[in-house]
Amino acid sequence: MQIPPDSGAPWVAVVGGGPAGLLAAQHLAEAGCRVTVYEAQATVGRKFLVAGHGGFNLTNSEPLEVFANRYAVRRPEFTRYLQHFSAADLRTWAEQLGIGTFVGTSGRVFPTDEHKPAQLLRAWLARLQTLGVALKTRHRWLGFAGEGLRIRDEATGQETVVRPAATLLALGGASWIKTGSDGSWTAALQAIGVETVPFMPSNCGAEVAWSAFFREKVGRQPLKNIALQCGSLVVRGELMLTDYGLEGTPVYALTPALREALAAGPPATLLLNLKPDLTEAQLIEKLVRRRAGKSLASFLGEALKLGPPTPTLLREVGPPQLPTTAPELAYLLTHLPLPVAGLRPLDEAISTAGGIAWPEVNEHLMLRRRPGVFVAGEMLDWEAPTGGYLLQGCFSTGAWAARGILQRVTE
């Protein structure tokens, strides 16, 4: 259905052309609203495409009760959003755009191999065009002007004030600035009294002050099938040793715990278990077989498949004299302390914690201080691990805000 501009249908402005904004635009247009998307960059969906460069993880196949727990701090709210637009809905949505999906071994949901993220975005934009959604790229929202929105055409520098029936702000977090998510919107919201929580890196690497010898010898190397612990939290996966510290899913998942530990005073200690599939007794049983004269490095490689870079890592972070007894060595191999000096910079983070404080929005995700203005996506103060939870969180809050807008404009 294409809505003619003079149809009398309510007009809604969506500011920010990321997944949260574009899904809301689609839902609103499908429900009969006239929709204009204002996007500061020359193209929409830049971070969505960046997400596609790694494993493009659209959502996750976990059941709702487990899924909602990934948004630990706002569990009840996220349960509602996920019920309204679930992981299954997301898959159906992709399929309706001609993009098949599959569940990987980890439960993560990906587009099928033949479908690239750019194809999904192209098909989505074509759908929005068919629905009559007006896309105004290079149009930056500058803030509020009375009841209206100040919009600057970045190409001409011309400023206008528009007065839609309702507005959705979906301006993203504050990482990967080159994609357009620069977090500069906080000033405009603070100007009307909206409280924001400072942005913090989430799902990011950690810094370890390796010796020059270690950096040169190890460089960038993976440690597969390990477990990493911070406090009482343990995460399995693959760790990447880099010249500045650590990357990889287990570190990303531990970012909130690491942040907390670092706030108490750096360094924060991560405990690395290099053999999480073996019990302590099994490990000791293998270690006692070491013959006198056999170097530790070659023994670890042969008996435990702990070849390079493990021996170098043991010397780097282990005690000056490595243990000689099997139980002591087993303990070290399963509790290797990695001293984290800090988190990597905000701009490198996959996502950001912080943003609009929750008490500022009502149950429809409308700003209490600005009736008619709704918010969705990463600009709200939530965080979740990688694994499809980020995009799903953005889609679900976008859909939920669109629902609130519809109720308001059709009242």
Ligand SMILES: Cc1cc2nc3c(=O)[nH]c(=O)nc-3n(C[C@H](O)[C@H](O)[C@H](O)COP(=O)(O)OP(=O)(O)OC[C@H]3O[C@@H](n4cnc5c(N)ncnc54)[C@H](O)[C@@H]3O)c2cc1C
């Ligand atoms: C490297 C990387 C890999 C990722 N991989 C995954 C993954 O596999 N799975 C997953 O679930 N998530 C992944 N993510 C996270 C996911 O991409 C983001 O959480 C998601 O894109 C956020 O959506 P959003 O709509 O809230 O904001 P964004 O996608 O950030 O979009 C916000 C938009 O608002 C625009 N904007 C900002 N200010 C203004 C303004 N003043 N006026 C007009 N427009 C403005 C921006 O230009 C931008 O286009 C990844 C992220 C990164 C960086």
